[in-house]
Amino acid sequence: MKKLLFLCAVLPVWIAGGAFAASAETREVDVVWSTSDGSRTEIFYTNQLDGKWSEPTQITDDYYDNMYPVVDRDQSGSPWVFWTAYSGGSMELRYAIAENGAWQDSETLASELKTNVAPSVIIDDEDVVWVVWSANNGGLDDIYFASSKNDTWTEPARVHPENTVADMLPEIGKDGTGSLAVSWQRLQDGEPVMLMSTFNDGEWSDAAVPEVEETESAEEIVELPDFIKNTSMVFVRIY
Numbered sequence: 001m002k003k004l005l006f007l008c009a010v011l012p013v014w015i016a017g018g019a020f021a022a023s024a025e026t027r028e029v030d031v032v033w034s035t036s037d038g039s040r041t042e043i044f045y046t047n048q049l050d051g052k053w054s055e056p057t058q059i060t061d062d063y064y065d066n067m068y069p070v071v072d073r074d075q076s077g078s079p080w081v082f083w084t085a086y087s088g089g090s091m092e093l094r095y096a097i098a099e100n101g102a103w104q105d106s107e108t109l110a111s112e113l114k115t116n117v118a119p120s121v122i123i124d125d126e127d128v129v130w131v132v133w134s135a136n137n138g139g140l141d142d143i144y145f146a147s148s149k150n151d152t153w154t155e156p157a158r159v160h161p162e163n164t165v166a167d168m169l170p171e172i173g174k175d176g177t178g179s180l181a182v183s184w185q186r187l188q189d190g191e192p193v194m195l196m197s198t199f200n201d202g203e204w205s206d207a208a209v210p211e212v213e214e215t216e217s218a219e220e221i222v223e224l225p226d227f228i229k230n231t232s233m234v235f236v237r238i239y
Contacts, residue, residue, distance in 0.1 A: 032069035034233040041065040053225040082119040091115045120172045132170040140166040
């Protein structure tokens with residue numbers, strides 16, 4: 001399955017407005033977003049195929065505030081949605097899968113960390129699910145990852161060595177060589193610095209400032225559907 005993603009490192013895109021630029025080769029689009037149902041914040045999903053949006057589906061319906069959703073598809077075409085669920089100081093990573101068009105009950109990605117926020121996900125060609133997020137045990141945030149094959153998750157582990165600065169806002173995708181890559185922001189001397197690490201031979205490389213390459217492509221504007229009223233927390237994945 002060809003996945004068309006954006007940013008120079010081929011990473012997913014958060015959308016803060018009502019439209020985004022997409023390649024003319026776009027086949028299909030998944031959109032997930034977080035918005036209030038009147039009492040709590042819930043996660044919704046829609047899909048665009050042949051220029052038509054599906055009716056929005058509410059994925060969550062619980063006593064949590066569900067925020068920061070992201071989505072990717074496995075090789076069977078089933079979408080996986082990940083998000084952070086807040087309740088009473090608890091910050092858990094949750095996910096749900098649509099199998100044969102029906103959303104299954106959400107599950108929790110086990111973590112002993114106190115905070116687990118802002119996940120990013122990619123599912124590789126071997127159907128391994130890779131998730132990265134910001135987390136801490138009461139101190140500064142670090143970047144953690146976990147992966148799953150056949151419903152078995154690895155223990156959460158840091159992408160980078162332990163340090164005394166804040167690491168946040170990770171995005172996972174692939175670099176120009178096809179290797180898994182995570183980019184994130186690190187606060188150094190009070191200023192955000194963009195870093196990247198790649199996964200090869202079972203290990204993450206040392207964090208380094210990524211090289212930015214200019215790319216050219218034909219673009220068209222794809223507007224988000226009118227039923228998405230709150231565009232402050234929307235995630236778009238293009239295939």
